[in-house]
Amino acid sequence: MLKQHIVSLFCLTAASAVLAQSPQSLLSVLQANGFTEYAQRLQASEPVDLRPGIVVYAPSNNAFTSSSVNVTVARRADDTIARRNAASYNFGYVTYPTHVSSTGNNTLSTIIRKRETDLGAVYETLYQDQSVRLGAGHNQTLVQRYIPSASLPFVFTGLGKYVRVTGDDIPFDHGVIRPIDGVLTLPRNLSTTLQSLGETKFGAALQSADLVSALQNTASITVLAPSDSVFNLASTLTKTQLAQIIKEHVIVSSGLPLYSPWLENGQVFRTLGGTNITVVVRDNVAYLNGAKILGGDSVIENGVVHTIDKLLSQSIPTVPANAAMKTRLLSWETLTCSFMGTVIAAAHFLM
Ligand SMILES: *[C@@H]1O[C@H](CO)[C@@H](O)[C@H](O)[C@H]1NC(C)=O
Ligand SMILES: *[C@@H]1O[C@H](CO)[C@@H](O)[C@H](O)[C@H]1NC(C)=O
Ligand SMILES: *[C@@H]1O[C@H](CO)[C@@H](O)[C@H](O)[C@H]1NC(C)=O
Ligand SMILES: *[C@@H]1O[C@H](CO)[C@@H](O)[C@H](O)[C@H]1NC(C)=O
Numbered sequence: 001m002l003k004q005h006i007v008s009l010f011c012l013t014a015a016s017a018v019l020a021q022s023p024q025s026l027l028s029v030l031q032a033n034g035f036t037e038y039a040q041r042l043q044a045s046e047p048v049d050l051r052p053g054i055v056v057y058a059p060s061n062n063a064f065t066s067s068s069v070n071v072t073v074a075r076r077a078d079d080t081i082a083r084r085n086a087a088s089y090n091f092g093y094v095t096y097p098t099h100v101s102s103t104g105n106n107t108l109s110t111i112i113r114k115r116e117t118d119l120g121a122v123y124e125t126l127y128q129d130q131s132v133r134l135g136a137g138h139n140q141t142l143v144q145r146y147i148p149s150a151s152l153p154f155v156f157t158g159l160g161k162y163v164r165v166t167g168d169d170i171p172f173d174h175g176v177i178r179p180i181d182g183v184l185t186l187p188r189n190l191s192t193t194l195q196s197l198g199e200t201k202f203g204a205a206l207q208s209a210d211l212v213s214a215l216q217n218t219a220s221i222t223v224l225a226p227s228d229s230v231f232n233l234a235s236t237l238t239k240t241q242l243a244q245i246i247k248e249h250v251i252v253s254s255g256l257p258l259y260s261p262w263l264e265n266g267q268v269f270r271t272l273g274g275t276n277i278t279v280v281v282r283d284n285v286a287y288l289n290g291a292k293i294l295g296g297d298s299v300i301e302n303g304v305v306h307t308i309d310k311l312l313s314q315s316i317p318t319v320p321a322n323a324a325m326k327t328r329l330l331s332w333e334t335l336t337c338s339f340m341g342t343v344i345a346a347a348h349f350l351m
């Protein structure tokens with residue numbers, strides 16, 4: 001007991017000594033740890049006034065050399081807003097962005113504010129340009145999530161892409177460096193993202209229903225896109241019916257969209273189509289009216305897309321109509337009875 005205490009005391013003292021003697025800058029810690037490609041890009045970008053609490057996602061050298069696109073790094077740091085909001089958001093770090101382009105010259109300056117749950121964390125980044133439409137005061141986000149069987153989290157960004165966190169955080173004088181194995185992909189619009197995800201039927205339905213621009217111009221949407229294999233609609237549907245079905249798969253939030261780490265057992269969300277969606281979380285997997293999220297957290301310019309394994313439409317006949325429909329309604333009723341709390345997202349849809 002005493003021995004253990006002495007050992008701890010020793011470790012503590014040793015750790016303090018290391019901390020005390022090492023006010024090491026971001027660049028020197030990056031370089032010392034082999035992130036030379038990233039450090040070089042940071043050096044070439046605008047200077048930054050680093051303040052405490054920043055999380056820097058640092059891609060490995062290999063991530064830059066193997067990337068098929070030119071990656072630019074933009075440095076911006078302003079954690080004053082994050083600090084001001086820290087109490088109300090219940091998180092304290094400011095993430096700092098790594099910046100990346102999927103087309104050659106776009107920069108994704110990340111960083112930011114974070115909220116953590118058992119399922120993962122959502123970081124609001126420093127990236128903000130005209131394409132980002134998440135509501136006033138919100139910059140683009142990224143989602144850090146745990147995947148069964150992997151001990152370190154994955155980071156989800158645009159176009160359904162993700163990178164892996166590859167090691168422990170490395171402290172520097174104003175925060176931590178978090179190593180990742182790839183560059184972050186800039187979020188794009190809904191149509192481009194659905195295409196990239198292979199959600200061709202849902203994407204085509206959006207066009208037929210003439211909802212593309214309305215949805216893309218709405219701030220903070222969550223799109224639950226049934227996978228192609230289950231999105232089998234009768235060809236006789238009218239445009240109005242089609243629009244109704246699609247709206248039953250879209251939630252508009254008054255705050256940030258529903259990134260998966262924020263889904264909690266018992267939440268109920270109202271869709272644009274007027275139906276309710278109840279969340280059940282079982283074994284760390286979220287189900288929405290019984291539909292499982294197959295691919296979650298594809299970040300888009302104005303929200304997020306989750307691919308699901310069932311059609312959620314309540315009211316319109318589908319093909320095949322009967323068996324699937326009955327099962328779904330049954331599980332819907334069961335789920336509704338089991339909810340413990342209620343959250344209705346404000347649905348202001350500007351059309
Ligand atoms: C990357 O940038 C270089 C120089 O700016 C240019 O020559 C090259 O074509 C770019 N590559 C891509 C894939 O955009
Ligand atoms: C990239 O964007 C910057 C700033 O918008 C611009 O000055 C520069 O010319 C662009 N570079 C290329 C290769 O398009
Ligand atoms: C959004 O990004 C801008 C520019 O990077 C930054 O100044 C601002 O603090 C960020 N806002 C939030 C809410 O993080
Ligand atoms: C979505 O983005 C693509 C480029 O990624 C663009 O060609 C298309 O016009 C955009 N769609 C809308 C409706 O803005």
Ligand SMILES: *[C@@H]1O[C@H](CO)[C@@H](O)[C@H](O)[C@H]1NC(C)=O
Binds near residue numbers: 275
């Ligand atoms: C949706 O949920 C709200 C609140 O729980 C409830 O008042 C409303 O009746 C529900 N609507 C439908 C269509 O089930």
